[in-house]
Each structure stands twice: as C-alpha cells, then as structure tokens.
Amino acid sequence: MTEFRYELMAKDGKARRGRIHTAHGPIETPAFMPVGTVGSVKGMKMEDVRAQGADCVLGNVYHLMLRPGADLVQKMGGLHKFMNWPGPILTDSGGFQVYSLNDIRNDDEDGVTFTSHIDGSKHRLTPEISTEIQYKLDATITMSFDECTEFPVTYERAKESLERTIRWEKRSREAFVKREGYGQFGIIQGAHYPDLRKASIDALVDIGFEGYAFGGWLFDETGSKETYNTTVETCVPWMPEEKPRYMMGVGYPSDLIYSVQQGIDMFDCVIPTRNGRKGQAFVHNGVVKIKQAQYKEDSAPLDPECDCYVCKTYTRAYLRHLYMSGEALAGMLLTEHNLHFYQRVMRLIRENIEAGTYDAFAKEWLAKVK
C-alpha cells in the first residue's frame, strides 16, 4: 500500500513542484482539481477529465449527504466507483456550503443545523458527522469541518469563529479513521488578520494533519485582489514546508499563477466549469465571452493557441450559435475547453518550476491572462 505523503521535488523561489502519493494514485503538484460537487464535473465525462491531465477531483459532503446520501454511495462501493473516477478524490466538509446558506442555518458549539435546499428538511452537521460521511464516501482526502465567516469580518468575530473552528478541527481529527494512503487536511481560518492566520496554522500543526488548506473568503464585491494577495504573501510561508498546501476555491488562471509563486500546491475552483456553462472561455490572452456579437461570423477557434478537441473542431460562430440557441452542448464544449486550458496552465507551471524559469513564466502569463 502507498503511504500518504508529500514529496517535494523542486523549488523555484517560493514555488514548489511536488507529488502527493495516495492510495488512489499520485497528484502532481501544483495541481488544479476540477469540482465535482454532486459526484459529477458538470458537463464532463470523467474519462475526459482524466485525459486532460487532472489527477484529483472534488466531491462535497453537503450535497452528497442530501442526495443521494452517504450510505447509498457507500453501498454502491464508494464515490470512486459510483462516479467512475478511480483517482484521488478530495471531499469538502460542508462547512463552506453551510456558510453560504447562512439564512437558513443555526449553529451552536457542537455543530450546525440547517435546512435542505432540496426539500426543506432539517439536517445536522458536526465535525464527527462530516468526517464520518467522508469516510463513507471513501474520500482520499478528507477535509476537516470548519466554520466560515462572511467577508469583510471584524477581528473579534474572526477570532471567535477561528477558536471554534480549531475546536471543530480537533474533533474532526479525532473522528478521522486513519487508513493507508488516505489523508485529512486542516483548514486555516483567520480572515485577513495575519496573527489569527498564524495562530490557526500553529494550532493545526499541533493537531497534525496530512496537509493544510487555506480557507475563508478574501475577495470583496469590487473584485479587488489586494486583500487576497497581501494575506497570501504574508501567511503562506508560515505553512509547513513538508506538507501540501491547498488554496480552497481559487481561482482565475492569474490567481493560480500568482498563488503558486507564493508557495501554494493545490487549487480547486468552479470558475472553469461554471463560467464555461455561462459562455465564458479562458484563452491564452484573456477571455472570450462567446455570446458577444463580435463572434457571430468568427470562423476562428475559441483559442488559436489551444490544442483541445473543441478548438480543433469548432468555430466561435458555431459555439456562439449553440450558446444563443440554449443548447446544452455549448456549455459542455466550453467547459471542456476551459478545463483543458486550466490543466495546460498547470502543466506549464510545473514545467517552469522544474526548469527554474517560474518568475519569467509568471510575469509573461500574468500580463496576458485573466
């Protein structure tokens, strides 16, 4: 059996090239993990996701516990078999979903009671329940159950929430069933307050996890990246060197390139899939919003520099037509292109770290990509 471990293979500045060994195969890092919330990367067949170069995908406790239920997934042989993804799966603990549904939640020291968005029924998540569900799903990487705060948030509230999160993460760790090749990550909170982030890291390292994730919310409604950038720049170096560093829920291609430069190893984000379904394609020099009139008679591929199936096969005019007609294929094709683009960027990131040319690469790509 494979021991769950992080292998640091090369460094270029703060950027790290590594490999996470797991029971379900390796994850080459820096890695982008497509989001498959309900056991599906929306619009994609899993073999295609794999062929694009993804090593690991996400699943979600909140969604899967409500439908179809963790027991059913377990009965069907676990999430890997259920969704036809033999590789590593990372499951989010549900903390973020419960936070984003904050109008119908009710939390206490023990956990959170919330109302299902599907049928209004009452459900409960605690660190123990979330961890058990992830065990039943057979998650390769289990996330500890944390509390998210709104952003911006006051220092007092962030501190109070962090203290509870640390207690919850300790309980998550105690509930975690250790198995060869499986791991559990702790989630760092503390909003944009460096001393809280530091306290969070210290507490989590003290508990001891197989990896550490950067959680919370650092983007405001203006889309400014200043808070994100300064927080990441300050706090990521405090994360343990010998364990994987996972930035949760990020981001645009430029966010990935920047964050890798700051020492992050793993990402997940709905942007390439969701925005693909909504008609936005990421290309080598920015973004193509396929519904724009300028593409009506455009016989070029989405991205002339892309070698994906979609770019080799279809014109922008056709993709626009599909989108304007409301065809499901439009979202599928743009999703396929976007994920391909993201994996290509990750490949370039890894190659440039290995070659020791990361800064030049980052400078060039940050200037042209969204």
Add this chain to the structure above:
RNA sequence: GGAGGAAUGUCCGAGUGGUUAAAGGAGACGGACUGUAAAUCCGUUGCGCAAGCUACGUAGGUUCAAAUCCUACUUCCUCCA
C-alpha cells in the same frame, strides 16, 4: 350573403378616458460569476446630446385630456347560410 370578434413598440402580449414612451415575456446588446442551491443572475433596449419629437391599423370626430369613446374605411379571425 348574414352575425360577431380582433388590429398595441423587432415579435408575442397586457392595458378600455388622465401617475402610459405604454405591464409582462421573447429576442437583441452588454455585464457579473473564485472550498457549485447557478445551462444562472443583473442592466439596457422608439428617435434625439438636449429642449423635445414621433408612437397603439387608416382617416376624421368628441373631450381640458384618447391606445382607451364615436363615425367611416382597410385587413384578419370565428360562427351561420
């Protein structure tokens, strides 16, 4: 041949005397989306930079005021012969 009904902005469609440049929808154009309650959500959409102008089949009329009432005409639909 007779009896009813209908004509509204790019399209569909509400409105039956005055907060009506005219509800709502579609379409078109633009924007947003970062640990997925999202093939979603949000703007704009007669002309003009503006004062303003032109608009509810056509032509007249009533009224302080009409898309809304009256008359004629045109076109379309349904039913009866």
